[in-house]
Amino acid sequence: MNQFVPYFLGEQAAPWPRAADTQKCIRAGGKHNDLEDVGFDTYHHTFFEMLGNWSFNDYFKPEAIAWAWELLTTVWGLPKERLYATVYQPGEGDPADFDQEAYDHWKAIFEKEGLDPAIHIRSGNKKDNFWMMGDTGPCGPCSELHIDLTPAGDTKGELVNADSPYCIEIWNLVFIQFNAEPGGAFKPLKAKHVDTGMGFERVAGIIATTKNFTDYTQPPSNYNSDLFQDIFSHISNMSGRSYGATMPNNRDDLSGEELNDVIFRVLADHIRTLSFSIADGILPSNEGRNYTLRRILRRAVMFGKRIDLKPGFFTKLVDPLVDKMGGFFPELEEQRDVIRKVIASEEKAFDRTIDRGLQLLDKITYQSGGNISGEEAFELYSTYGFPFDLTQLIARERGLSIDEAGFQRCVKQHAETGRAGHVSTEISVVEEEKLHHTQFSGFNQDDLTGFNTELIGYFGGEETDFLITTQSPFYAEMGGQKGDKGTIVLSDGTMIEVLDTVKDNVGHHLHVVARDPALKGHVGEAVTMHVDVERRRAIQRHHSATHLLNWALRETLGDHVRQAGSLVATDHLRFDFDHFEAMTPAEIERVERMVNQQIIANGGVNWFEVPFQDKPEDVIATFGEKYGAVVRVVDIGGYSKELCGGTHVGATGELGLFKIKNESAIAAGRRRIEAVCGESAFEMATQNFAELHHMASKLSCKPAEIEDRLTKLLDHSKDLEKKLRAMEQKQAQSQGGDLLSTAVEKDGIKWLAGQVSAANPNDMRGLAVDLQKKLGPSVVVLGGVFGDKVTVLALATPEAITAGHKAGDIIRNLTAKLGGKGGGKPDFAMGGGSDAAALKGALAEVVT
Numbered sequence: 001m002n003q004f005v006p007y008f009l010g011e012q013a014a015p016w017p018r019a020a021d022t023q024k025c026i027r028a029g030g031k032h033n034d035l036e037d038v039g040f041d042t043y044h045h046t047f048f049e050m051l052g053n054w055s056f057n058d059y060f061k062p063e064a065i066a067w068a069w070e071l072l073t074t075v076w077g078l079p080k081e082r083l084y085a086t087v088y089q090p091g092e093g094d095p096a097d098f099d100q101e102a103y104d105h106w107k108a109i110f111e112k113e114g115l116d117p118a119i120h121i122r123s124g125n126k127k128d129n130f131w132m133m134g135d136t137g138p139c140g141p142c143s144e145l146h147i148d149l150t151p152a153g154d155t156k157g158e159l160v161n162a163d164s165p166y167c168i169e170i171w172n173l174v175f176i177q178f179n180a181e182p183g184g185a186f187k188p189l190k191a192k193h194v195d196t197g198m199g200f201e202r203v204a205g206i207i208a209t210t211k212n213f214t215d216y217t218q219p220p221s222n223y224n225s226d227l228f229q230d231i232f233s234h235i236s237n238m239s240g241r242s243y244g245a246t247m248p249n250n251r252d253d254l255s256g257e258e259l260n261d262v263i264f265r266v267l268a269d270h271i272r273t274l275s276f277s278i279a280d281g282i283l284p285s286n287e288g289r290n291y292t293l294r295r296i297l298r299r300a301v302m303f304g305k306r307i308d309l310k311p312g313f314f315t316k317l318v319d320p321l322v323d324k325m326g327g328f329f330p331e332l333e334e335q336r337d338v339i340r341k342v343i344a345s346e347e348k349a350f351d352r353t354i355d356r357g358l359q360l361l362d363k364i365t366y367q368s369g370g371n372i373s374g375e376e377a378f379e380l381y382s383t384y385g386f387p388f389d390l391t392q393l394i395a396r397e398r399g400l401s402i403d404e405a406g407f408q409r410c411v412k413q414h415a416e417t418g419r420a421g422h423v424s425t426e427i428s429v430v431e432e433e434k435l436h437h438t439q440f441s442g443f444n445q446d447d448l449t450g451f452n453t454e455l456i457g458y459f460g461g462e463e464t465d466f467l468i469t470t471q472s473p474f475y476a477e478m479g480g481q482k483g484d485k486g487t488i489v490l491s492d493g494t495m496i497e498v499l500d501t502v503k504d505n506v507g508h509h510l511h512v513v514a515r516d517p518a519l520k521g522h523v524g525e526a527v528t529m530h531v532d533v534e535r536r537r538a539i540q541r542h543h544s545a546t547h548l549l550n551w552a553l554r555e556t557l558g559d560h561v562r563q564a565g566s567l568v569a570t571d572h573l574r575f576d577f578d579h580f581e582a583m584t585p586a587e588i589e590r591v592e593r594m595v596n597q598q599i600i601a602n603g604g605v606n607w608f609e610v611p612f613q614d615k616p617e618d619v620i621a622t623f624g625e626k627y628g629a630v631v632r633v634v635d636i637g638g639y640s641k642e643l644c645g646g647t648h649v650g651a652t653g654e655l656g657l658f659k660i661k662n663e664s665a666i667a668a669g670r671r672r673i674e675a676v677c678g679e680s681a682f683e684m685a686t687q688n689f690a691e692l693h694h695m696a697s698k699l700s701c702k703p704a705e706i707e708d709r710l711t712k713l714l715d716h717s718k719d720l721e722k723k724l725r726a727m728e729q730k731q732a733q734s735q736g737g738d739l740l741s742t743a744v745e746k747d748g749i750k751w752l753a754g755q756v757s758a759a760n761p762n763d764m765r766g767l768a769v770d771l772q773k774k775l776g777p778s779v780v781v782l783g784g785v786f787g788d789k790v791t792v793l794a795l796a797t798p799e800a801i802t803a804g805h806k807a808g809d810i811i812r813n814l815t816a817k818l819g820g821k822g823g824g825k826p827d828f829a830m831g832g833g834s835d836a837a838a839l840k841g842a843l844a845e846v847v848t
């Protein structure tokens with residue numbers, strides 16, 4: 001509904017007076033969070049479709065109420081006597097008055113149907129009957145419709161809003177009349193609106209459970225609708241289990257069957273949330289709503305493990321879902337591959353650590369008296385990828401307590417140590433009234449040098465000082481773009497070097513200069529500023545290159561590519577983005593090619609400022625970034641548009657050449673590209689050429705022949721290795737032959753012990769196995785010197801073990817004599833020591 005807010009507030013005219021839609025809703029974080037209930041009840045999902053109709057200053061309560069009743073009872077045939085309506089009755093301290101208007105309309109309807117309004121109309125306070133999208137924003141009283149699903153349907157409204165699965169809310173009619181302002185005031189809106197929301201899965205579930213309102217013997221459940229059936233069959237096929245439709249009696253003490261059914265519901269719900277979100281370009285990651293998605297996925301993986309589903313099972317649920325819903329939501333069909341790959345890579349990442357995390361939890365459960373400390377929860381979170389709420393869920397199930405405050409302390413501490421690694425200049429400012437934020441005048445080339453302004457502030461820092469001017473052509477580090485360097489010339493001709501430019505929390509550009517308290521005396525004087533233009537141009541080449549790269553990545557990999565971090569320096573750029581797998585060499589080449597084609601095309605780079613709401617529709621804004629009322633759009637050639645406060649080249653030709661240096665993973669689902677353009681790209685190419693020529697001369701060939709030459713060399717060396725192996729094996733065999741003749745018989749068992757020379761311990765083991773085969777019932781003990789270590793191993797056949805000769809014991813004795821340690825199983829054991837000189841004698845003792 002976010003996009004409608006400006007219509008409700010009267011900030012924009014609505015393009016239509018009414019609308020009807022299905023909204024993709026996720027309630028797994030923030031003000032509306034149903035995650036904890038999902039799976040444990042049968043009517044809350046993390047993702048659901050909310051069907052709604054809207055009036056923008058058009059119809060109001062009479063129509064909304066009459067039409068809702070008509071749709072439910074006449075069109076769909078819901079039994080009238082099982083329906084209950086609620087109206088707003090403020091409690092103490094709640095805003096506005098009793099919603100008499102809604103009450104009167106409902107009263108008329110129920111009377112007409114021969115139903116007692118005193119029973120069928122219930123009232124609720126702000127908690128249930130006053131709808132708010134958040135703490136602020138458009139809001140108003142609402143009227144909900146609830147349905148009694150008990151077998152007899154005779155609860156007389158007592159279960160309304162009582163958290164019973166037998167009486168659930170299906171539709172909420174919200175009458176938007178107020179705006180909740182920061183500070184807590186509710187201001188009446190000039191115009192009145194309607195926003196209704198019906199749970200599609202709930203209605204579908206009720207129709208399915210009651211077989212079209214004919215049978216109320218089964219417990220109601222959204223999961224009975226065919227929206228979930230195909231996913232359930234897939235889970236059944238994979239797990240060999242079936243869904244039993246039980247509901248938990250007590251969620252802290254589930255029976256096996258109840259847990260089974262909870263898991264079916266969790267998986268079927270969560271795969272929808274993940275798939276729909278990814279299709280809309282929201283990928284699991286580390287912050288904000290992206291982390292919510294990762295948490296949901298990990299919750300699913302953890303539950304799946306409980307019914308022994310194999311790693312990768314969750315990914316397998318994508319197809320049945322997309323097959324079912326892709327016809328209605330084409331984005332699912334279009335993004336099918338992306339969804340599958342994202343989930344697969346997330347699942348894999350968590351699968352790598354989940355077992356060890358669960359082991360740690362087992363240890364805590366059985367060893368530390370059942371309390372999870374803050375440090376342990378943090379270790380689970382940071383090392384094993386257990387979101388805190390997942391640990392909480394497991395703790396709750398196992399009856400463990402968990403130290404949430406301690407966990408939060410660890411998170412904070414960790415963030416602080418992380419930050420300490422960065423060089424950051426914290427500057428506290430300033431007499432705010434006197435000094436307004438610095439006006440940046442350095443977008444245009446012509447203003448970069450010989451710029452006249454006034455020095456209006458000086459601050460002495462610990463290691464450097466800071467100068468402030470009224471205006472400045474120096475870019476202050478922001479949005480990844482490095483700050484400018486250059487010089488400031490005082491009115492007496494003194495030239496001061498600017499080492500860096502940073503921004504403070506008010507918006508001053510702080511020109512970082514060497515410590516010199518005498519500078520204070522110059523405040524108030526006129527100064528001339530000169531930016532190091534060469535340096536700045538190198539930086540802005542990399543900044544424009546970053547925009548081109550962003551564009552080419554989206555064209556090549558898809559619109560889910562989202563900037564997650566960026567650094568723009570003189571000699572390179574770094575760009576972090578969300579993508580689920582490593583780029584292929586072909587993809588990297590395509591991206592480079594696209595960028596270079598645009599460089600050659602030499603398109604113009606334009607920038608302009610517009611009010612945020614008037615920004616072009618296709619402009620890329622970085623999610624999570626806070627933008628002011630007026631934003632700056634950087635448009636390169638019409639194909640790349642981004643909101644950006646940085647500085648750029650005038651035309652793409654200035655970039656010269658663009659090359660990607662490398663592409664790598666920095667976290668699950670997050671990639672990093674480092675690239676160069678301009679002079680740095682030339683330097684890199686030159687160096688690569690030089691290296692190539694150097695290699696060619698080493699190989700005595702032309703650069704073009706290097707590959708051929710190397711292939712031949714590698715083949716040759718493989719050949720040699722093969723020959724060497726063959727010789728070693730031959731030698732080992734002849735050793736084996738020699739050794740066999742030394743075997744002696746004791747207690748009906750052959751004993752053989754000797755020193756061998758083998759390429760490695762593994763080969764020695766092969767030789768021992770060989771000898772054992774030839775000897776039959778036997779004990780074989782071999783030793784060898786490998787580098788400065790001695791390795792010994794023993795093999796004992798079952799007959800030898802029965803006779804009391806265990807490999808483990810033999811090795812333990814033997815290694816003790818070699819100044820080392822070892823042991824193992826009765827049939828095979830290995831060990832090592834350091835005393836090579838003692839080996840021969842020790843082995844001889846084995847057979848005597």
Ligand code: ATP
Pocket residue numbers: 027034043044045046047048050169170171172197198199200201202
């Ligand atoms: P409840 O009290 O049952 O959680 P709600 O008051 O949070 O419902 P609204 O915010 O009024 O619900 O949302 C409108 C409609 O959307 C509800 O009447 C219901 O049918 C549906 N709905 C709300 N939350 C969920 C959910 N988590 N899963 C499925 N449907 C939901």
Ligand code: MG
Pocket residue numbers: 034
């Ligand atoms: Mg709710």
